[in-house]
Amino acid sequence: MIPAEFEYVAPTSLDEAVSALSRAGEEAKVIAGGQSLMPVLRLRLAAPTTLIDLGRVPDLRGVREDGDTLVIGATTTHHELLHDPLVAQHARLLAEATATVADPQIRHRGTLGGALVHADPAGDLAAPALALDAELVVVGPSGRRSIAAADFFEDYFTTAVQPGEILAEIRIPKHTGWAARYEKFHRAAQQWSIVGVAATVDVDGGTIRQAKVALTNMASVPIRARGVEDALVGQSATADTIRAAAEHATDGTDPMTDGNADAEYRSHLAQVLTRRAVTTATGI
The missing domain is CATH 3.30.390.50 (CO dehydrogenase flavoprotein, C-terminal domain)
Known part of the structure; x- marks a missing residue:
């Protein structure tokens, strides 16, 4: 099927993305890799008035260290996680789980943040985030706030992300040397x-x-x-x-x-x- 008509916005910064989401209101959807959202749009199970694409926001992608914490941008793909040496060294469990996600085509497009926000109870990456005591940082009109993984997932396909907020990064305490x-x-x-x-x-x-x-x-x-x-x-x-x-x-x-x-x-x-x-x- 063909998705319903929508306005497409491709911001180049997180501030632009938050502003675009605020202007569009609750009828907007945010898209990263699109591996979960696109089938829903094609089946018209969702019909947003505006689609905000995060693919051109460089600050939302990549893996870096911050002291004893590993920081992963929300739009970092599964493929990138699998091949990142910092993830292998400090969050091996996440790499182990990511390797089981779907197939190489999906892993090249799908993102960690997208999988977590989608909150499918059968998804493979939420449990590792919980086990690793991750914190998820969201950004909205009121600024940034951190949500513990234990509080992030609220119900089927439901998270603590509020209207107008975007998941920006996932912060994981280093588990260096832990087997997984x-x-x-x-x-x-x-x-x-x-x-x-x-x-x-x-x-x-x-x-x-x-x-x-x-x-x-x-x-x-x-x-x-x-x-x-x-x-x-x-x-x-x-x-x-x-x-x-x-x-x-x-x-x-x-x-x-x-x-x-x-x-x-x-x-x-x-x-x-x-x-x-x-x-x-x-x-x-």
């Missing part, structure tokens, strides 16, 4: 996750000093597996320890039942994939 693994289960190649597990661990001398685990598609938003984390920290990195910890993967979850899987099956997958992810990350 993202495990997902899907029915066919390149499909959305039925369940995914993002795990990153700090292991020293065979002991798990710190562990962060988050789940994809086990609730309407990504969710931290706190029970798993608590069961791992301070313990020896053994198969028995990991197996027992993985039994807590479903604590506090609210898995859905749909055409892909029922809630009981998703709960089983969460435990299995958690065990796999932590086992692979610890290298046992």
Whole structure:
């Protein structure tokens, strides 16, 4: 199908983009890579009066260091994340998850910020952002504000970004030297996750000093597996320890039942994939 008619705006700075969004009002849409928005427009599930393209705003793209924090521009593509040495060194979990997103064509166009703002509970990048304690910086008419990943995702396809605001950057505390693994289960190649597990661990001398685990598609938003984390920290990195910890993967979850899987099956997958992810990350 063909999208409904709209005005197209291509600002060259973030200030211009915020001003354009403010003028256009709530009927406007912001587009980055367009891999989620364009199908919606073509099906006319959305019919914005104005489309604001962030592709020509250079300040929204790239990866840099800021002390103990990794700063990633919102329009940085999946392909760029996969090949960036800073991401590989300081946020390996994000690279692990990004490698599972769709196919190379999608990864060349899709962006980290676009994926996070889209907030699909089956999306693969929200759980790593949550596990890595990311902060998401949005800019609007009232200035800049930071939102913790734990507060950013509010419900299905719903975030804390307010009308008139644009996601500008993602700030991730450096997890240098942490091992990581993202495990997902899907029915066919390149499909959305039925369940995914993002795990990153700090292991020293065979002991798990710190562990962060988050789940994809086990609730309407990504969710931290706190029970798993608590069961791992301070313990020896053994198969028995990991197996027992993985039994807590479903604590506090609210898995859905749909055409892909029922809630009981998703709960089983969460435990299995958690065990796999932590086992692979610890290298046992």
